[in-house]
Amino acid sequence: FVPGNYNGRIGVIWETCTACKACVRICPNDCLHMETETRVNVLDMTEEGDENHGYGVELEVGGMAARRIEGSEEAAADFQLSTAHEAPPEEYEFGEVIDLAGDTISVRWNASGTIEDVASSELVGAEVDIVSGRIDIGRCMFCGLCMESCPFNSFFMTNEYDGMSGFTREDLWFEADRTRVLPVQHAEAVDIELAKRADQARKKAEKAAAKAAKSEA
Known part of the structure; x- marks a missing residue:
């Protein structure tokens, strides 16, 4: 059983994954393992003026911020991804919010440890310990069940095999960066998930507002 006759390199849009673990449960060879990472989630990818803008992570002291890397x-x-032997280019740099002062935010960058004052318009919120995962390609038999079971269209398979070999057993453990399908390359799937999550956040905010108004009445 190979869906769509594709049984090669596996890719995942981790930004749309909800950690439902449908893929983990259905995998017959125990190839998929859930982990966590720091990441910009799908709700924080919207631009100012977008109808789904404003439902992402709030920037706050002690929280994480992200800035898009120039040229990324x-x-x-x-x-x-389907033919690459390396991880995709980094899209964001991450840091801890140290201070909020008007339109300027002080951030301590994770990579360098330096503190920089950055315009708030250049930053978006980032989530820590957000779901991610790795795939043991050495055990995978490319049956496609993970892709078929995913209710969020996060999994993709190709008919490419480049980049799936190694000199050691550890080389066949593909961390999230080796399976990451960049959102820009599957914008339609990302937009669908974004709309769903924004709608959920909108309804949650409306319920909270209604509850607050009722308690004040």
């Missing part, structure tokens, strides 16, 4: 959008658009 162009690099992401040109990256081909």
